Amino acid sequence: MKNENEDTFETQTIASTVNRLSYSIDEAASLTGLGRTTIYKLIAQGDLRSCKIGRRRILRSIDLEHFINQLSLASHRGPI
Secondary structure (H helix, E strand, O other), X not given: OXXXXXXXXXXXXXXXXXXXXXXXXXXXXXXXXXXXXXXXXHHHHXXXXXXXXXXXXXXXXXXXXXHHHHHHHHHHHOOO
């Protein structure tokens, strides 16, 4: 059973990510439950869009949401 402090921490963590415009690779991996290597593979395959700013690669939250929504749609269609 969770205590009040754990609930507050989860709420604050979720609230702090709601208005983000972009995420680092590590943050995107943590949010999606995917590994860093998988994130990089998806980018290389063109399945997940990213932006490079200087030496840093970021994923726009809208692109991350689009990717997850596409997965959800594909899973509902079922096998062909």
